[in-house]
Amino acid sequence: MKAHVLRTGGDDLALEEIGIAAPGEGEVLVRVAACGVCHTDLHVIKDEVAFPKPCVLGHEISGWVEETGPGVDGLSAGDRVACSFVMPCGACRHCRRGNEDLCEEFFAKNRLKGQLYDGTTRLSDAEGAPVAMYSMAGLAEYAVVPATAVFRVPESIPLEKAAILGCSVFTSYGAVHNVGQVRPGDTVAVVAVGGIGLNIVQMAAAHGAERIVAVDISDEKLELARRMGATDTVNSLNEDPDEAVRALTDGHGVDVAFEAFGSAPTVRTAVDLVDDGGRVVLVGIAPAGVEAQINIAHVVRRKIQILGSYGARASQDMPAVLDLVAEGRIALDDLLTDTYAFADADRAYKDLAARRIRGRAVVTMGAPS
Structure with missing residues (x-):
């Protein structure tokens, strides 16, 4: 698949062909419709926050379920979904207490090592070397996401707008x-x-x-x-x-x-x-x-x-966020001020750094849906 890869801090995002593995136990393969453009990614690009490289950024996405791994219930191929940037393991001491925004596995494996919960990444470059994942690594055509972070989106919410639910509105x-x-x-x-x-x-x-x-x-x-x-x-x-x-x-x-x-x-x-x-x-x-x-x-x-305050609790709060949007109490039209084609992801982050984006921006994969 095509993905935007950050090779070194301070470098440009480069559009490359990389490999993606099938979803594992409790994981979902999502065909990406849109990915939000967030300042936290920019910190990684500018080397202000340590993160393994090469990596694929992009931590709030919407799209369609392409495939589900073993043990995933309640999601099927074709479902319209949005994904929260906090991808709780569901088993650590904080998750068991309902504090998924403090998930130890998320911070220890994903945020420090760019991995999912089996200690490996789903991405590899042309030579087969691992490519780190920032959350679900959404600046790509496909993303593998733990099912704990995947939520159905009502038909009334356009997918290119739903991408910003998983970080901007969720947070x-x-x-x-x-x-x-x-x-x-x-x-x-x-x-x-x-x-x-x-x-x-x-x-x-x-x-x-x-x-x-x-x-x-x-x-x-x-x-x-x-x-x-x-x-x-x-x-x-x-x-x-x-x-x-x-x-x-x-x-x-x-x-x-x-x-x-x-x-x-x-x-x-x-x-x-x-x-x-x-x-x-x-x-x-x-x-x-x-x-x-x-x-x-x-x-x-x-x-x-x-x-x-860091993010929110995926299992409890993403459904509440989706309800607020579906009820019209949270509007996305004015909030979403800038849209970029997939090929222009690097320009989106340069515009963000230059404060040219007024509200929230998204990188889209194609025609609005």
């Missing part, structure tokens, strides 16, 4: 519902409204947040955030976000502040914006080694909670 659901615990009437700030931040805005609105303040340096993204449900916007290039948010909240700050970029300055901003007793939810992935200085006395005295 925002985990941040808003599970970690931020946003409730009707809450006030919320979202610092950095790119692909994930825009979804957090929309997800907070779906959870009944009364005031949602979007903070960014791009007026274009802030306007898009308003369409996603933001009640207020702050361009932090032009005004102090702490002063602006407190002016909007009677001087108090917000109940929950989300950080969706992954940098020391934006983390500090999120901590500044939260009210006494509030929650700061860190969602953005930072390059390895990035640290943020926090005013310890302020956090302790004000009883502020600083919480990490």
Whole structure:
């Protein structure tokens, strides 16, 4: 099959012919319809996050079931599906407790070694050498995915849009519902409204947040955030976000502040914006080694909670995400701002690095379906 291969960090993605093995026990072979373009992949491309190479990136896909391996129930060839980037093993101590977003096998084998749960990859290059898989390695014509991460998509959701459900929308659901615990009437700030931040805005609105303040340096993204449900916007290039948010909240700050970029300055901003007793939810992935200085006395005295949120729980949360989209409470049209042909995947990530993508982008394999 054809796949976009990253040979070395800092290099371009190269379209190559590579081998793909049949799905093993508990696995599904998916013919890819679309793959989301995510900043986490970009960290690997830029060598800001360690990952084995050569590799195939792309960790949120939609498509059709081509074949199922032994032991897979409930999925059949031809099913329209979307796949979550967290591919839980279902057996480790965290999975058994319902904390699939902490799956030890996923982090130990996939995120550190680019393998699936038998300790091998399903991909090989022309010489037969292994090619690492970042999640399901979706920047390819086909992907082998553990069945724990594969979910049927209703006919009402177009597949080229459904790709972004498995990371962008999935991650925002985990941040808003599970970690931020946003409730009707809450006030919320979202610092950095790119692909994930825009979804957090929309997800907070779906959870009944009364005031949602979007903070960014791009007026274009802030306007898009308003369409996603933001009640207020702050361009932090032009005004102090702490002063602006407190002016909007009677001087108090917000109940929950989300950080969706992954940098020391934006983390500090999120901590500044939260009210006494509030929650700061860190969602953005930072390059390895990035640290943020926090005013310890302020956090302790004000009883502020600083919480990490990584993805969500596949078995519980992907069905909930699909329901929200099917019910129209989460819209994908405004969120999906850029579409690239399969051959142009490398350009998509260059555009992402240059901040030319306003919301979320996808790489598609062919005609919309």
